Amino acid sequence: MKFEAPRGTHDILPSEQPRWRRVTQEAERLCALYGYRPIQTPVFEDTELFARTSGAGSDVVQKEMYSFTDRGGRSLTLRPEATAPIARAYLEHGLHREGQPQKLYTIAPMYRYAAPQRGRFREHWQLSVEAIGSGDAALDAELIHLYDTLLRNLGVDEYRLEVNSIGDSACRPAYLEQLGDWLRTHEPRLDEETRAKAQTNPLRVFDNIDAKPPEVRAALAEAPKIGEALCAECRAHFGDVRRTLDATGVAYELQPTLVRGLDYYTRTTWEFVGPALGAQSSISGGGRYDGLVEALGGPATPGVGFGAGIERLLLALDETPSADGGIDVFFVAPEGADRTALAAAMAALRRAGVSCDMDYAGRSVRGQRTQASRLGARRTVVVDSPQALETVVRELGG
């Protein structure tokens, strides 16, 4: 085989479209129902947009960006996520001067240069839902509720939701200092891996804790957690979020060590974990990002949102294939039939909104009938006389 889809990319063939659309159409229906409007942004952006917002130390920026220089010498990057581009558009087009919050969503491909695996692609599609311009805790809960409802409506029931608050500029620096002190003091009780993490990304020392040696686990259990070191304002905000989740019937687990990979997150963070996807169990992740718009040079503007991988959601879905729509009419043309008259009849029917098709592969009459049922034709017409065509056009073509 000469060419194949580039590593980490995949084709979405016609046979997969019904499942694909089942997900995206329900997602769009819910977004509209919750008051979110569609927005589309370019596939590539100024590299600096992501470098600045995601954090220079983040994995995304350090090793996963598809960056290139265009012929004009600009450094551009295929978007690894949708929040920063949407915040950029929000600012660039003055949406911050319109009624707040701006509730926006997009379903679009994202690009990350990472080792591909099942459910992990270099090009993957994401539903991204954002509410920018309000710090109301009701929005955090609403976004969580939206995705929770999407999962339910699609019939996914084996999943769990973890929530946390990672504080803000008022309390996180103090916590980081506190954690740093603790890690230094208790270094002898930690394994090498955890010590390395303490140096590079202290918030992540708690990651994958179940796989760590028992004594390290025991030690870390005593370490201060960000979710338990919040300032009064953050604690109040998180309390509001949780009360609203409770009131709207969303089940969740508190996970005081849950953090996110991008620097711009503040306060509420959450993650939906799906069933049996191996190491790629996260099907959606989101959080509040009250400092993002300001980091882009705009006014201090709160925001909250989430990203949800379409391919991973599809993996969490049962395999039942939804049926294609089928066509209204299939014309069987025996050898010698007037195909010009047939083309005219099909044009008339299509003008009237009647879907129709015929054979283009020189099939036998038997083969054409097979093709008709393969296409789900509700009616099969054998073109053995001019009258046959006229009759159908008169009956269905209006």
Place this chain on the structure above:
RNA sequence: GUGGCGGUAGCUCAGUCGGUAGAGCCCCGGGUUGUGGUCCCGGUGGUCGGGGGUUCGAGUCCCCUCCGCCACCCCA
């Protein structure tokens, strides 16, 4: 990026000790039938992922490489 497993027809796979490649499904034709389907008969379809090496001879052994999968890392 590191380590492990894998790649044979469009799909799912078999292929012995190294001896010139097979099945089922799909697709096409025919028979049967209630002109589809079912059932029966026949047919098309392969650079054995790619390149190099060993050998009289490589799908099979060796090296490189590409792609997939698993783990790590990280994420959606």
